[in-house]
Amino acid sequence: MTVRDLIDPAAAATAGEDMWKLMAELYPVCRSITGAGFRATLDVLARHVDLDVHEVPSGTRAFDWTVPREWNIADAYVENAAGERVIDFRRSNLHVMSYSVPVDARMPLSELRAHLHTLPEQPDWIPYRTSYYADNWGFCLSQRQLDALPDGEYHVVVDSVLGEGSLAWGECLVPGATTDGATTDGATTDGATTDEVLVSCHACHPSLCNDNLSGVVLATFLAKALAAASPRLSYRFLFIPGTIWSIVWLSRNEATLDRIKAGLVLACVGDPGHLTYKRSRRGDAEIDRAVASVLATRGAPYDVADFSPYGYDERQFCSPGFDLPVGCLNRTPHGQFPEYHTSADDLDLVRPEHLADSYGACLEVMRVLEENATFVNQNPKCEPQLGKRGLYGAVGGRSDTVQVQLAMLWVLNLSDGGHSLLDVAERSGLPFGVLADAAQALATAGLLVER
């Protein structure tokens, strides 16, 4: 089985359901950029894919950054005078600001307010707030909850630990046919390099689905599917805490980055919006062209945006010292859907069919990376007579017959040794898959030879 064989609507639909179920399993876990929740998440993923888990201690330097302390939390609440929990971490892990320092204090509501975060414009939603780099504590709650709190004395407890520890990330390598002893450390046993596709997702948010569990489960199921195929390229999946851990990863794999021929950061890939691709800093890398070609021929609305140095971990992969060919695939991008970073980014927002659609698109992109090649027409003077070779007949039973015939003519016409199949796709506007099928048929007939 090859990557092209993975492209199947029914299989994608099934994967969509399974991804949603995995997301539902991961949803209650209280994740942050460090700590037990993140490790628990990796444990669940390891049941699906062959996952290497790495840890580096707090204080480790990586370029301009330092690995922070590890944060763990057991409980957090605000109790009223009657001893009732009016804000309770056990009901939603969004109620406590991530990286809140320990606190056990009594204070009037007037004092407590400075530590309470709400969204007045969405009075039923709990916001998501963090304070990774400044010692602070806080609670997040809905505006309605806050409005219902009477004045008076409250008991505030954050039962957290913020101290030396380590940070973890998960990495899964699906080795390609050309792999020669590559390890997940980014080194190969014999120094040989192999072309790799990097797929990265941040897995550091608590109970939030579109940002970021959707990316986590999509990456997991892509890895699972590829492991069952025999890809030509290697695929390296990173399940990492955002920002700093891509920096740590880059600092530890600097020597072997040149093997990355393409990459995708996955986030917000389960909402009802259409697919949106943000180009790599290079703008015209093969991954940029591959995604644009796939999106343009899937028959659904889509957007392709230029690179900007704001967003997810592509900020680091595309920093000028690396300039890796890594783009970012979303449905609705961060900050552009109202549920973003609120309790409404939940299991209702992300649906199996949208996960399935993102999954199918990614596999189509991977097929381009796998199969893009440059062919040479062996009969370059005038068209060959396709009819006498049965090439028209061979495809006559298909509903897209005309498109297949056009595809053969396009591949023959542009296969002068200077155009790859992706070039042909861009110029013809035809789907890469149809062109790749046509090229295979023509090569089988001896009319085309790979350069």
Place this chain on the structure above:
Amino acid sequence: MTVRDLIDPAAAATAGEDMWKLMAELYPVCRSITGAGFRATLDVLARHVDLDVHEVPSGTRAFDWTVPREWNIADAYVENAAGERVIDFRRSNLHVMSYSVPVDARMPLSELRAHLHTLPEQPDWIPYRTSYYADNWGFCLSQRQLDALPDGEYHVVVDSVLGEGSLAWGECLVPGATTDGATTDGATTDGATTDEVLVSCHACHPSLCNDNLSGVVLATFLAKALAAASPRLSYRFLFIPGTIWSIVWLSRNEATLDRIKAGLVLACVGDPGHLTYKRSRRGDAEIDRAVASVLATRGAPYDVADFSPYGYDERQFCSPGFDLPVGCLNRTPHGQFPEYHTSADDLDLVRPEHLADSYGACLEVMRVLEENATFVNQNPKCEPQLGKRGLYGAVGGRSDTVQVQLAMLWVLNLSDGGHSLLDVAERSGLPFGVLADAAQALATAGLLVER
């Protein structure tokens, strides 16, 4: 007289009328890719232009193709039990499928139906069908004719001959001023090459006007007009059966193809739609830029489309082994008008005024090819004082005075040795003809010298 002198609306209108009359004369002839009808057509054309007729025997190889058998037909009909011809080749040569094999048989309507072709969605029109490469026979008729046929026994006769023979094509060379002994065989007596413009039309359809008699008569009248002028370039007109004969022609003229500096395939040039140009495979060849510039400044709607490897004989001229700078000029392209390949593509669809418009546009394009040159401003520092040379006055009486003055300023400004007149036309948006006139006036005044 030069090509620019041929550009005249009144002369074009007259040519339009004459082209339509020639088309009416050619309309009844039953043409196919081989046979007597094709030769009869060439005989008519030879009364208008200096035509070389070539023949190659069936079985001749040309690249991947083989010249097929020759097809001739005397009569064809379907007779009912009463001996009445219910389908009759003598009424329309579209009634018989082209290349039908001989048949003389009696069969019930139920059996005959498999050989009958109609257009249910256009119940009054007879479709045009061929079967060049598979032994078969058939009749084409209107849906209403078919609906009127009662069940019963029919007598089917196709009195055709399909056998060894030869194929013919016509070629007309209008030699240019720079021609040095060129022959229509594509060889020159002394080995010198000369710049040529190739104009090709397919002449292999029976009673169909827009596709393809309009192209045939337009090519004929362009050749006739050019022969009366003194063009700088040579113009080679091909009247050929589609696809295979461009392949044969290319195979026999391979050694001298480098003399083709521009080319146009003409088809569907007489309908009421606006002009449409399909670029050559190169996309930015001089012919592509010349046609685009002419169409953009004629004051009428138009389309310019990118090359695609589907259409007319540009498919062969633009195959990767040749990649000739040959585009295709249509009004409404093939398949995009409902009358295409039906009996409704007749003398009513094609009108003299549309033929005249296509004719005028072609001559404007040829003027660009003739006169495009690069000049050098002899007074490049600041503008020259045009007034003291009477250059404003010289053109003061014209209604397009302002445009002429602008044209002089544009030509002077861009004539730094790096811009051709076509470059100036593209950047200024002014008509090439106005710029060429301005350049001539400036050169006469000594302000411009051809590089």
Place this chain on the structure above:
Amino acid sequence: MTVRDLIDPAAAATAGEDMWKLMAELYPVCRSITGAGFRATLDVLARHVDLDVHEVPSGTRAFDWTVPREWNIADAYVENAAGERVIDFRRSNLHVMSYSVPVDARMPLSELRAHLHTLPEQPDWIPYRTSYYADNWGFCLSQRQLDALPDGEYHVVVDSVLGEGSLAWGECLVPGATTDGATTDGATTDGATTDEVLVSCHACHPSLCNDNLSGVVLATFLAKALAAASPRLSYRFLFIPGTIWSIVWLSRNEATLDRIKAGLVLACVGDPGHLTYKRSRRGDAEIDRAVASVLATRGAPYDVADFSPYGYDERQFCSPGFDLPVGCLNRTPHGQFPEYHTSADDLDLVRPEHLADSYGACLEVMRVLEENATFVNQNPKCEPQLGKRGLYGAVGGRSDTVQVQLAMLWVLNLSDGGHSLLDVAERSGLPFGVLADAAQALATAGLLVER
């Protein structure tokens, strides 16, 4: 104080009022391309800026041109039989055609009509007419005035002098920090060259405001402001009669033109229309990109048009022998507002707020020219941690905090040594000023070094 410090809305508003007042003072003067009116205008400007006035005698050759005779006028009128002035130069200097030769004659209205110019479609406006290069005389008047003239004998007087003299222009150099002994003659005392910005305006029209007093007062106040700052570049302001005097200036400064790194022709900069920039002939010179970037980020409608060899003195600066990077800034371009070259182009059409807006835009453009530089990110692998350096905090109090943070990320990301700040502005779509501020903050923090 540097150029960036000049950018201040309140200061621009004040300058707008002051420019309008200066324009009102200059409005009544009867200017032409030579003569006392032009010199009187320079005298007024010399009260505001350090102006060098140059004169060259009639008959001087400059490339293809010759300096014409000097024209001066004392009075002009048409008197009716009753001795009443029915057309009177003293009421509007537009009433006499510029460069009218002396005349003192009596003639019937029928004969006089050949010398009378009106605008029938704007019956209350007086047109502006000239006859620099053909001996002629004429009067301009409103259509209503003409309609009211009874038949009969009229006394026509033009009390003008057209003879040998000289032509004048004014030039103001604001020396830049890199200037090394430059003089306004375009020579430097020691042969060193320095980068210069050329700002040119024509000052040769009589009582017309938008074309051209608006350009004159804008150039004057830009020069005044820059003289009070300490610009890095030198700024050379030309107050010249149109066309011929730019030719004379170019002929006298040919040896030092390579010091001109950017230039702007200013005209029609006071009307209510939005800003319009016409690119230099090069099309992608720094000035072209700087103006486009500034206009695109000012939050107001604008147009950017390609170069054409018609318009103001950019025609000469951009002639192919020089091809200087000089564009043209207007609000509504010449000929595109109905008041153009009529008595309605007056003090009501040009308003202080529009002059102020043009002034502000020019200073923003000059800031780009001053500060555009290429930086090198000293921490190119992943983002630096801006938070720990207080760089976010440093700008936290500003209302455009998010834009400033984005600006820092863009500057860091593209500062690989191959992108200037203007490149960053174009790619990010952010205002140059915000990026330059960000670059300065990053450089101060040691994260960026100028290449």
